Amino acid sequence: MGLLHQRHIIVAISGGIAAYKGAELVRLLKKQGAVVRVILSRGAKEFITPLTLQALSGEPTHSELLDETAEAGMGHIELARWADLVVIAPGTADVIARLAQGRADDLLTTVALATPAPVAVAPAMNQQMWAHEATQSNLEQLVGRGIQIIGPDAGEQACGDVGPGRLLEPDAIANALSEQFESRLLDGKRVVITAGPTVEAIDPVRYLSNHSSGKMGYALARACADAGAAVTLITGPVSLAPPSRVTVVPVTSAIEMHDATVHCAPNADIFIGAAAVSDYRPESAAPEKLKKAEGQDRVITLVQNPDIIATVAKLSQRPTLMIGFAAETNDVIAHAREKRAKKGLDYIVANDVSDPDTTFGSDQNAVHLIGEDEAHYLPLATKQVIAERIVSLVAHHLAATSQTSS
Ligand code: PMT
Secondary structure (H helix, E strand, C coil): CCCCCCCEEEEEECCCCCHHHHHHHHHHHHHCCCEEEEEECCCHHHCCCHHHHHHHHCCCCECCCCCHHHHHCCCHHHHHHHCCEEEEEEECHHHHHHHHHCCCCCHHHHHHHHCCCCEEEEECCCHHHHHCHHHHHHHHHHHHCCCEECCCEEEECCCCCEEEEECCCHHHHHHHHHHHCCCCCCCCCEEEEEECECCEECCCCCEECCCCCCHHHHHHHHHHHHCCCEEEEEECCCCCCCCCCEEEEECCCHHHHHHHHHHHCCCCCEEEECCECCCEEECCCCCCCCCCCCCCCCCCCEEECCCHHHHHHCCCCCCCEEEEEEEECCCHHHHHHHHHHHHCCCEEEEEECCCCCCCCCCCEEEEEEECCCCEEEEEEEEHHHHHHHHHHHHHHHHHHHHHHHC
16 A cells, blocks of 8 residues: 555646646546545636546535535535645646735635645646746745645647646656655654554453544554654554554453553654553453343442553653653643653643544544643644644654754
8 A cells, every 4th residue: 555545635726728637646646545635726627627527536526615515515624624635736827826825715725725734736837937036936935835846847838838837747746745745754763552442341242442443543653654664553443444564463452452562662762652541441351241130230340451651651661752642521731741741751642532523533633742841732634634743743852852862
């Protein structure tokens, strides 16, 4: 599986003669496993039909900013948050100018402004327009804001001119997008992550557990692997496909997760505890199915599970960077800070699970990454984008720490 597998990518096509190449880009991204949604500017529809893009992407296309039906389905803010990456291809001189101004007067520019995901632009225009000082100064502004510019190519143009301004071929654009997900920030590092719930048996058919889907931990595993780390993912039972290039250690109970973690975590560069570990387990699991005794309540004695992350933080071969999660429903930051200190962690990710958008099982999250003297708010985005932000912040911390100690 490649780096684009299951990525949510918005291909935004603006109105230029190269719009037809947007269709090939959608096809190539789909072929690499991405989930693609297409935005067509009004101008783009003069060059290519929504029906073509709908057939290629397998999703309805989006065009209007203020459209009742579209807003009732996936509204523009939802669409912006859905994306792991937005690519504007082709990006005309006009779109580039409007992006530079921060305009939000159509769907394409609004989504580019509202998305927390990275934005890339593949420019396409006449060579004279490309060379114009206005265009170059607009591009400089976009680059300054972290927008990736892919291309353009040079050569013969549709208008007969020769020079730079041709849209890069779709396979080259797809490759550049794929590289966006490969930051190499954790090259040569070893990362151990726990994810998902634990399942504590009461008898052979009943158990205690929680609603963790594993999505946050799996997104972190993927982000770390994309950044070049060797990743071990110790996971409770979930129904997610294992991320590629990650060593997966499946476990069921908290005791199994504890044992696997104590085995894998020593001397790791980073440990991340994203699992929702059951604090308690039944004192003993009945070997046979417990029978209902008519009219009688049943008391199950629960005993405490070991605190896995706190145990790892006390190891003599403690991982360099320890990161925990705190799923809280009230006083989120205060409780998270308390847990960070109590468990001996470098960072804690405070997660408000009272909000349906950011709770167990949701595809999105909004978190605070809290360190000893720092706090970063990562606003609502897909768990993949949140994971990439966390990885980027902690990788820089790790690099700074190793520079200080060397
Ligand atoms: O899996 P998803 O559906 O994507 O949801 C993500 C999540 C909400 C599960 C995740 O983001 C999250 O917040 N995980 C931690 C949930 C939790 O149970 O927190 P806690 O406050 O009980 O534990 C704090 C920290 O100690 C966590 O890092 C936890 O992994 C760790 N812990 C807790 C208990 C225990 N016995 N051992 C531990 O290692």
